[in-house]
Amino acid sequence: MTSLKIIQQMLVEEFGLSTGQVDPDALLEELGIDSLATIEFMFLIEDKFKLTMPDEPVVVKTVGDIAQEVDSLVEKKEAQGK
């Protein structure tokens, strides 16, 4: 999960969480990040990584899920760029 560290840093900065809270297995809901906040965060990720999320809703439950989703999208983007 190459994007994990950046994701964790963004979660700390955007949501005011502590670094200890944003473990890869941490459930977003337990961190107080509800569905609206998740969409908001995914939009920030799009800007940060210059990505476009798929049209269908992305199911992410943990911090690690977000990183995996981003990694996968980055890979796809790089593959398309080659």
Place this chain on the structure above:
Amino acid sequence: MKRVVITGMGVVSPIGTNVQTFYDSLLAAKSGIYKQGFSWGHALVAQVQDDIDSPFPKIKRLSLDRVTQMALLAVRQAADQAQIDFAADNGTTAGIYWGTGMGGAITLESAYRDLLINQVPRLRPVTIVAAMNNAATGQIGIDFGIRGPSYTYSSACSSSAVAIGEGFRAIRFGLVRTAIVGGAEALLTEGVFKAWNSLQTLAKLDADRPETSCRPFAADRSGFVLGEGAAALILEEEESARERGAAILAEVIGYGNTTDASHITQPNAAGQSLAMAQAIAEAALTPEQIHHINAHGTGTKLGDVSETNAIKQIFGSTAHAIPISATKALHGHLMGATGAVEFVAVLEALRTRTVPPTAHLFHPDVDCDLDYIVEGKRQLAILDVVMSNSFGFGGNNVTLIARRYPHP
């Protein structure tokens, strides 16, 4: 019918973000009006200067417009004072009656700016839930576990006065046992400011003394100053407040609400006086039993004369004997929140037996010839019944009356 008492109140205003500071500022004639610098230029406004962000975790702030933050802070103060636990009966016997003119105006304007000027491809997903007019109402319900009815009133400058009146009626008629009532407004944006400015109702800047630019009832008045803020009250059935041993601050006894049916902006003395008459009738009083009025007193040419005439129509020969404060000179015109903020002012007048001055009335107007308390704060030997007027564009007129508790 039930008797309705007040057990808590809270204020977030340009002259103080708690009731004590707010009222101390009014009595000291401390103005919250400044020439403020914004990203879009300078404007004469009354802005809340205190930090209203840090009380909320960053993650919660995502979906809160400034108007909702101020609303929640005011309600927190009121609920703390009332020491009430709404969850005690699962929140089902409590209601929310909230007023706002433009809801999340800052969020909405920021979204339009992003879309139309910055040309962002999409808007923030929380735009709707932060901007909608009932955003504060919903968030109050979530934070305080209110599961009874909730209403959001939007009648321009009378919005929160309507909310208080309707909450009062709901308890009086036995629909709910407790109510969170009040209102909030946060609309100091470029678009809103310039729209009001075009309407030519805003006060002209006094370059030497900007803080005195709003001058209700004065010969040289030129309009009001846009402000922001919130105020909240906890209303309860007298019986249930007494049962739980709550400290009772005052009793709400009268509410009048009328519509001019004449003009969308021009005030109408007949409609205004009818609202006062209705409130006095519901309170089962006669006009001379009112000891103090907080006037709507915006400082516009037409509005102040109309209200003066309306008061004369109701009070007749005793009109000149009633001390009248127009506190917008100091806290600005808080639009949808102003009725609630000024109702807190009259309740504090009851508590302190001292009424605030109408500030900046340096030059009297022959057409506005009542006792506007120009000399500074005034202690009153008898001060047991107070009245607050709020009149809104659209022609809505609201009067609220409260009385000392227990009644002397």
